[in-house]
Amino acid sequence: MSVLPEFREVMASAWSHDLTELPGLDYLSSPTGTIKEAQDLAAVTFGADATWFLVNGTTAGIQAAVLATCGPGDALILARNCHLAAFSAMALSGCHPIYVMPVQDDGLGIAHGITPDALRRAFNTALSEGRHVGAVLVVCPTYFGVTSDIAELASICHEFGAPLLVDEAHGAHFAFHASFPVPALAQGADVAIQSTHKVLSSLGQSSMLHVRGERVSHERVSRALQALQSSSPSYLLLASLDSARAHAQLPDTFREPLEAAAAARKLLRQLPGSGLLDDHIQTGADGVHGVDPLRLTLLADSLGMSGFALDDLLQSDFGVCAEMCTDKTVVLALGPGSRVTHVRQLAAALEAIQGRSKSLNQRSEPPPLAAKLPLPEMRLTPRQAFFARTERVPADEAAGRICAELLCPYPPGVPAVVPGEVLSSEVISMLQQTAAGGGKVAGGVDGSLKTFAVVFEPP
Ligand SMILES: Cc1ncc(COP(=O)(O)O)c(C=O)c1O
Known part of the structure; x- marks a missing residue:
């Protein structure tokens, strides 16, 4: 892991730095001292007017x-492939979702x-x-690194008087090199939320x-965070954000990772059997900026195998750990610690796997596409469904009932049904086929999908 040397020293004596709100250490919920100073530095660096750790x-x-941004009854327009957090946010706020289907690569x-x-x-x-409309929420980049035309989306939002919130969890590094896509804030987004711990080096x-800008009240963000965050935040986490x-x-942080990424693309393009998403999609096409x-x-x-099989092989036989995989893809995330030697190891692994894959023939039938099914009917808002009395019923009794859990099949990571929507027999069988085909269905309590949580309806 590549981190700031000073922070490496802090972590070497983590116990003595695991402090609390002592004099001089400031308060996360109402910062006026060192935390405010660090947040202000981050705001300048990331092109924001204000930043919260x-x-x-x-x-x-x-x-x-x-x-x-969204009070009870307000509409939140959101991409259907938003993270789980968007759905719990709606239960907290009481807002009314209006979903926008993302472009799907069939x-x-x-x-x-x-x-x-x-x-x-x-x-x-x-x-x-x-x-x-209280706000619009989109995810950009996606898990696959694909960005949207945020400038155009922001301009539409502003025309209708709504702020654009961007889940930029996977794009915290965009502000640091001209080779990266332009960060959401620089394209006109009003809010960007970044998992600094994913590509950058925080804990x-x-x-x-x-x-950025005046559309989102700083005071309401602070009040919301006071409600959501611990009153005993870890100072190691906070210090790691400043360090990240x-x-x-630093001028060289992304030099070698970018060289490694370029080398990987070159090496993989020389391998006859290997394909890359970059070569498959067209920049400028719908949903791909x-x-x-x-x-x-x-x-x-x-390579003649499923993404799940390739991911297993890469990890078990070659020590290459992917960020995630789907039926047809394996997503690898490079970051500040990535080196050209790592991608040579990857290319060698793929070459070896290519040699074996003909005999493996592990390709399975692709699971059905959730995004091809129509959006289910919404009978309750996420908040009403969250607080409703629920029961668990066998799969064959669940069709037609109001679902009480979010069920999200991977691929493609688009929820098939969210709390408050009606479960159909098509959705149930698609989820079961996804799981049977080696895919994953996230969000449900019963991983076997033999039972589903539904809203209780009196006889
Ligand atoms: C697109 C996206 N948004 C939000 C999150 C949640 O981020 P965190 O794990 O930092 O809470 C994730 C986590 O994987 C994600 O992939």
Whole structure:
């Protein structure tokens, strides 16, 4: 792991630095001293007017951004492939979701960004329903490093008088090199929430929320975060955020990782059987504005096996650990610690696997695409469903009932049903087929999908 040397020393004596709100150490919930100084430095660095340090990840940042902008009954227009945190944020705020389906790559079964036209349609739906739109929430970049046309989306939001909130969990590094996509704030987004712990070098769970411009009240963000965060924040996490900012600013932090990413693309393109997402998608196509060079998405199909099988092999036989995989892809995340030697190891592993793959023939039937099913009917808002009395019923009795849990199949990472929506037999069988095909269904309590939590309806 590549980190600031001074922070390495702090962590070598972590116990003595695991402090609390002692004199001189400031208060996270109402900072006026050292924490404010560090947050102000971060704001300047990330191009924000104000930055908040988060000790419960981007999860708390998304929840705070929604609470700061959407009151009970307001509409939140959101991409359907938003993170789980967006759904808990709606339960907290009591807002009314209007979903926008992301563009779906049918061949790969993955979701990209939303289009400006789809966003415009969602605003028109809100207008026709007489709803005030509190905010729009999108995820950019996606897990696969694909970015959306944030400038265009922001301009539509502003035309309709709503702020654009961007879940930039995977893009905290964008401000630090011209080779990266332009950060969301620089493109006109009002809020960007970044998992500093993902690509940058802060400790797990530490993130930042940035606000730019006047559309989002700083006071409401602070109040929301006071409600959501611990009153005993870890000073190790806070120090790691300041350190990650300083580390990312060093002139050479991304030089070798970018060289490694370029070398990886070159080496992999020379391997006859290996495919890369970059070569498969077209920048400028719907929902695809650019690709983060530090995300390498391998297309497992070209090696004749599923992404799950390729991920297993890479990890068990070659010590290559992927960020995530789907039926057809394996996503590798490069960061400040990535070196050219690492990507040579990856290329050698893929070459060896290629030799074996013909005999392995592990390719399975692709799971059905969740995003191809129509959006389920919403009978209750996420908040009403959260507080409703629920029961658990066998799968064959669940169709037609109001779902009480969020069920999100990977691929493609687009929730098939969220609390308050009606479970259909098509959704149930698609989820079961996804799991049977080696995919994952996140969010449910019963991983076997033999039972589902539904809202109780009196006989
Ligand atoms: C797109 C996206 N948003 C938000 C989150 C939540 O971030 P955190 O783990 O920092 O709370 C994640 C986590 O993986 C994510 O992938």
